[in-house]
Amino acid sequence: MATYAVKEAKPAPSTSKGVLFWLRENLFSDIKNSLLTLAGLYFLYTIIPPLLNWMIFDATWSGAQDEVVKEGARWIFIVEKLDQFIYGFYPESLHWRPNLVALICIAFLLSMKFVKNLNLKIALILAFPVVCFILISGGWFGLEIVETEKWGGLMLTVLVAAVGIIASFPIGIILALGRQSHMPIVKTLCVGFIEFVRGVPLITILFMASVVLPLFFSDGIDFDKLLRALIGITLFQAAYIAEVVRGGLQAIPRGQYEASESLGLSYWQGMILVILPQALKISIPNLVGSFISLFKDTTLVLIIGLFDILAMVTLTNSDTNWLGYEVEGYVFVTIIYWVICFTMSQYSKAIERKFNTEH
Amino acid sequence: MNSSQLPPSANGFLNNPQNRAVIFQVLALMFVVFLAYYFASNMFDNVEKRGITTGFSFLDDVAGFGISQTLIEYDDAGSTYYDVFIVGLLNTLLVSVIGIFFASVLGLLIGVGRLSSNYLISRLSLVYIETFRNIPILLQILFWYNVVLAALPSPRKSFSYLDSVFLNNRGLLLPEPIFESGSSAILIALILAVTGVCFLARWSKKRHDLSGEEFPLIKVSIAIIVLAPVVVYFISGQPISAEYPHLKGFNFKGGLTIIPELLALVFALSIYTATYIAEAVRAGIEAVPNGQKEAAKSLGLKDHIILTKVVLPQALRVIIPPVINQYLNLVKNSSLATAIGYPEIVTLFSGTTLNQVGQAIEIILMTMAVYLTFSIVISLMLNWVNAKMAIKGR
Structure with missing residues (x-):
């Protein structure tokens, strides 16, 4: 009787594995793709080396202004003005x-x-x-x-964003609940507020807060410029939070509302113990998205005369000893904003993935 | 349950949900009315104390300041604040329309690139999206205006293309078309061509529904729309000519000047909004189940037919609503032009006019009304589109 030995499986042919295979499959699968790849590589070649040279290899990191010999970025400006970029005039x-x-x-x-x-x-x-x-x-x-006029830089940016996020959250939830309410007058008021605020740009609301708001109160009450901006930003953000939370509320099945009612919970008990914990949980990715928008929108306070980190670029460049460093200033501020926003958006994506696997 | 077993308060007036709702709403309304009354009375007190006039009569006063870009007749000496309002409104519309056009084109390209089977292209698109959507739009506007466009050469050393297009620190100069008598015939030809194409589209759809025969609608339509005005142009003796910008002294004369503020704004707005449109396009195309494409393929349909008849109709239903929302965002973001002084509604009206007249409430409410009108129009459009695209027959 013949015996059959088990043969080892042959390795995959060299044309269907390894780096070369991956390259051919993903970059050079046909003529059109190869041309696209070459165009992309050329694009990278024209962008990346000059950028790296400017930012790192040809950059000046220390020393005095008149000793600068290299072509690239003069980061000495940022080093010199770092305190102002972070604390303003504090x-x-x-x-x-x-x-x-x-x-x-x-x-x-x-x-x-x-x-x-x-x-x-x-x-x-x-x-x-x-x-x-x-x-x-x-x-x-x-x-x-320390008067608020002296607050500035990154400190002010973070402060405005933090106050906007924290203060708008409860208002936003109440507006969202009001919009879902069965009481027609309450619903109308909430819908009216939300749609009005979402229909106009933030800058008009900031103008409203900085110019019109003081007229609404009798002369005795004096509003600080920063406080006015904070009120404007909070009301603006509250309308957007309300819409995000409403999305979460609508995603909760009817059975949850009915169950909490049949347990004899009052409206507020049911909302706080049953509905909102679930609704807020599923809205977290969108809430983070709305926080990112708010963080980017804090730059607008410079238009009504507050000195956030973006305003510091112009301000530090008006120092007669340090003229003509706009590029370095803008690039530095861009990197700061990008790092913070990108981190937040990756965090929101991670949470979204985590929730997806749970269902 | 017998009601006598409940505590006596359970049947009380306040325990009836309907009564409670009425009471709560009355309280809420009273609170809002009181607040409005309090604000209004303070406002009138303050306005009177500071000697600010009220009402909209200021709209008829002469404005008396110059504006760098006007789409209608405007002169510093005679035009009123009402003209300023209209100039600002038109400039807002202008930057929005140009921005929406470029944002759509760029967004579509990047969104399709994101789904490309080419690894490099898809990565580059991702890098583009992640870079530009995480930088505040105001920062981008200021960067384009203060860094990139400010670094352009003076008029004498401007970049030129074919001696007819020039780019320098005063803006972008293009040849200006000049319409002589007889050019209205071309316009009429264009309108007739478009109307004709509309009828042709209806006829070809009907024929397709009845017989299944395809008509090369897009090619024929483009041919009609391009050829008709061109033929009329030559028949009527070439009534349109172009005026080229030319250097005279230290600056250019003639031609069409696009001011740097508009350039910076269009660059920043379209690059920023394109990231969101690209994401919408990607999400829409990915939302079409793979089975749809496979089914179409197994029916023996060709690739471009699969794209136009199977994938796109389903993808567009997902793509269009978020894209229209982004258009609205672009219109609202165009208000940031005030940071670089592009003469749109916020700069001209909530800025210059407010400083000169001082009637903050009327002016800011008018500005807000403009944007509210935009958003109402756009949301009506969205509802109409949604109703039209809704899956019928289910």
């Missing part, structure tokens, strides 16, 4: 206060992840903005007062 001796606030923010975010006790959590959430505000503005506990 007094130099007091820079430890915003720094401390930054540390507190990190500690706060970590504590939200690890503290399990609900009461402690709520106390922390309530105390956090107060502590930050007192530290930045001063006036209490013997801290020197």
